[in-house]
Amino acid sequence: MTDQELAQLETLQVVREGAVDWVTLNRPDRLNAITATMVRELFAYFEGLRHNYDTRVVVLRGAGRGFCAGLDIIEENKGEDAVGTRAPTRPREAHLAGIIHAMRACPQPIIALVHGPACGGGFAFALASDIRIAGASARMNDAFIRIGMSGCELGLSYFLPRMVGLSIASELMMTGNFIEAERAAQVGLVSRVVPDEGLEQAARDLIAAMLRTTPMGLRKTKQTLNTAMKLLDLEAVIALEEHTQMACTQTADFDEALRAFAEKRPPRFALQGG
Incomplete structure (x- = not known):
């Protein structure tokens, strides 16, 4: 709005x-x-x-x-x-x-x-x-x-x-x-x-x-939880999680999150979503 x-x-x-x-x-x-x-x-x-x-x-x-x-x-x-x-x-x-x-x-x-x-x-x-x-x-x-x-x-x-x-x-x-x-x-x-x-x-x-998490990581967590709640098979859930993790790790914000963690400082994310 x-x-x-x-x-x-x-x-x-x-x-x-x-x-x-x-x-x-x-x-x-x-x-x-x-x-x-x-x-x-x-x-x-x-x-x-x-x-x-x-x-x-x-x-x-x-x-x-x-x-x-x-x-x-x-x-x-x-x-x-x-x-x-x-x-x-x-x-x-x-x-x-x-x-x-x-x-x-x-x-x-x-x-x-x-x-x-x-x-x-x-x-x-x-x-x-x-x-x-x-x-x-x-x-x-x-x-x-x-x-x-x-x-x-x-x-x-x-x-x-x-x-x-x-x-x-x-x-x-x-x-x-x-x-x-x-x-x-x-x-x-x-x-x-x-x-x-x-x-x-x-x-x-x-x-x-x-807000200390990556924008994509936060959004994908909710989306994946919603889907996982509908699944009964552990292998299907793990496959879903692996697919989500691959998407998250292919962003610049993932690299920044790792650097910030190693340097013990707040992250500075470039993306606003994902």
């Missing part, structure tokens, strides 16, 4: 800080609940990252008292400009499920900073991120089962069993019960728990480490 397009966003705030985008869901008066406008804006933002080599890391967070309370039921019940969850007939048209696809397809790692409620679609946004850091106030749940739907929605039945195992995933998806920050860390749903006021610094620590 261009700077002009970013300035026109209604439900998001995107702050570009060098190679890092800080994306804030920005409807704090409604706990950042999802509207059709937010769907369009999030979809356009993440779709735009596919061929963006300037942005290397994305941080996703919520303004105010929570991360995202899920679908804005009041807006949805008005019947105007309703949020779509299913794939449309035209490819790359904005829809809620498409945001999940776009988050996984974009090559930039996404760090979700979760505080307060992360419910339904907000829970799905957190799970579709690559790394989740929870604030002490974080409370997450599969809200779909509580409103007469299946708990299997927006990729939750894909992500949750892989992250926490079938038993805990079934518990959360069949009850809609909340999982608090401490237990989320215990079962591996989040990387760590920090005080709410420490979320930004926790992200910055991760970002600093990520």
